[in-house]
Amino acid sequence: MKDLRNEDAPILEALNRYKSMRVLPFDVPGHKRGKGNPELTEFLGEKCLTIDVNSMKPLDNLCHPVSVIKDAEELAAKAFGAKHAFFMVNGTTSAVQAMVMSVCKKGEKIIMPRNVHRSAINTLILSGATPVYVNPGTNKEIGIPLGMSVKDVEKAILENRDAKAVLINNPTYYGICSNLKAITDLAHKYGMKVLVDEAHGTHFYFSDKLPMSAMEAGADMAAVSMHKTGGSLTQSSLLLINNDINKGYVHQIINLTQTTSASYLLLSSLDISRRNLALNGDKIVDRIIELAEYAREEVNKLGGYYAYSKELIDNDAVYDFDITKLSICTLGIGLAGIEVYSILRDDYDIQIEFGDLGNILAIISVGDEDLAIERLVSSLYDVKRLYAKDGAGMLDHEYINPEVVLTPQEAFYSEKESIPIEKSEGNICSEFVMCYPPGIPILAPGERITKEILEYIDYAKLKGCSLTGTEDEKIEFINVVKG
Structure with missing residues (x-):
């Protein structure tokens, strides 16, 4: 076994050696290190295109x-x-x-x-x-x-x-x-x-x-x-x-x-990022924690919002909490998370990870700065000031216990029919319905469609959630197991 050190980056080093060899390519990809697609090269850069290569002896497989x-x-x-x-x-x-x-x-x-x-x-x-x-x-x-x-x-x-x-x-x-x-x-x-x-x-x-x-x-x-x-x-x-x-x-x-044509852009990014974490991970995470804790404190000062943390721990269903996550409940200002998500994106040019029916999640990373946190907090203050309303009628949960009738495989490959979703109560679903992100299914193949689930889907549509999973792009029809 080689004497490998954390400081090493074998794939990165191999790609750098390859670039210096001036190899004449008669293999894929067809853009031939960017020469065959100048527009793409201009957009992504020559450095990127020269390492978008195929598996070969010096680069492994x-x-x-x-x-x-x-x-x-x-x-x-x-x-x-x-x-x-x-x-x-x-x-x-x-x-x-x-x-x-x-x-x-x-x-x-x-x-x-x-x-x-x-x-x-x-x-x-x-x-x-x-x-x-x-x-x-x-x-x-x-x-x-x-x-x-x-x-x-x-x-x-x-x-x-x-x-x-x-x-x-x-x-x-x-x-x-x-x-x-x-x-x-x-x-x-x-x-x-x-x-x-x-x-x-x-x-x-x-x-x-x-x-x-x-x-x-x-x-x-x-x-x-x-x-x-x-x-x-x-x-x-x-x-x-x-x-x-x-x-x-x-x-x-x-x-x-998995693909047989692995991207060396992706492979080298794993190699470089692993080296960075192995050498500096503790400092990187300390900085993320510092930013997230500060953001949580500032958000909670605004009132109405609730940026939760370790106080949720009950040593049971919440055994621990990841304090780097800036998860914020928006129900206190009378808005669904997806509504706050959309306002931040459309009016403030702030892209957060996701908004669901009651929460938003902002991913905090080492790439963030204090000024970015301040901008997010001040924008949340504005959203509250301009858009807050009475919370009557807000949905109070993100999860409905499913009734599983068939395995997902049985339901997905069964003979099926498409029916209007509002008339589907009592049927067995044969596809997915989910809000994405986060991509957790509201309905999965093999589950009984209930009145509560249909009400949830209607509410999610009303609030502007991005629903996916069905063959019908508008989620007006749903595939069910043919009775």
């Missing part, structure tokens, strides 16, 4: 790494405390798919919270695995789903001893964390694997001031969105494995769905 990509993955595993790290270029969606498909085959059970990202339920459609949903706790005061209670997970495990795995999303979009260590130990006691959708938790690995990471808790696999809070390019991610997980088999599963 993501489908079967033996040199520089292998070295870069080993360094990532070291930085994240994992047995191995796979570089993913199809986003964390592909990492979640690989996790589930590595441990669950068709018909086998997996225990998971229902407020998972659509990528997890998509995986059930692909694999045929059967979900056992654990309904999360809810906080109606701020209108959000919480984490999973250990008692609820234990009940699900005892009632489904044949389940192969437990999947946990930690943290949630809002920053809520479950008791990861207790759930992991419990699942392992009964011979189940633990998979963690850690899309929003990259930074957990680089600070002792934040909740426990999946690898520290002893989880078997974790999907980590490096691009969200780790500084890499959009669509680049990591899949971490631990314990006795078979690396070779997981790689075979990854290669079922």
Whole structure:
């Protein structure tokens, strides 16, 4: 094994060597280092286009790494405390798919919270695995789903001893964390694997001031969105494995769905960002915490808004909280989160991560400055001053317990018919309905359509949420299982 150091960046170094070699390209991509597409080169820059290259001997191959990509993955595993790290270029969606498909085959059970990202339920459609949903706790005061209670997970495990795995999303979009260590130990006691959708938790690995990471808790696999809070390019991610997980088999599963034409722009961004975090992660996260805590304090001084934090902790459905998340409840000013989101974007040129029916989330990163926080806070003050109204009739929750009738795969591939959504009550849904972001389904394939769900969808439309998932782009018709 090579003597690899945190300071190394094997993919970056290989690309720099390649650029100095003046290789004549008779391979793909067809733009030939930008020469064939001057307009694209002008837009993205020559430096970018010259490293948009194909896999080749000096640059290794993501489908079967033996040199520089292998070295870069080993360094990532070291930085994240994992047995191995796979570089993913199809986003964390592909990492979640690989996790589930590595441990669950068709018909086998997996225990998971229902407020998972659509990528997890998509995986059930692909694999045929059967979900056992654990309904999360809810906080109606701020209108959000919480984490999973250990008692609820234990009940699900005892009632489904044949389940192969437990999947946990930690943290949630809002920053809520479950008791990861207790759930992991419990699942392992009964011979189940633990998979963690850690899309929003990259930074957990680089600070002792934040909740426990999946690898520290002893989880078997974790999907980590490096691009969200780790500084890499959009669509680049990591899949971490631990314990006795078979690396070779997981790689075979990854290669079922991941591209054979991996982008070196994405790969090099993972390599560079890993090096930066390994060398400076504690300082980076300290700065993010400082900015987020200041922003939360200033927002709460405005009145009406509620930027929540560790006071939500109840050692049950809220075991811990990610203090880097600036999650703000807007119900106190009589506006849905999506309304505040739209006003900030349209009137103040401020793009936040998402707005739902009761909350907004502003992502704070090392790329932010004090002045940016001040602008956000002052804009929120203006929104309150100009648009606040009586909150009567506001929806008080973001989660409805589903009635699961069929597995997602059975429902999705069943014979179906399209009917007006207002006449669909009582039918079994065969597609998704969700607000995106955050991408947590309101309805998933196999679930009964109820009056409460239809009222929720109507309310979301009224408030301006971006609804997606159905074949019908206007969400006026919905596909249901043909009776």
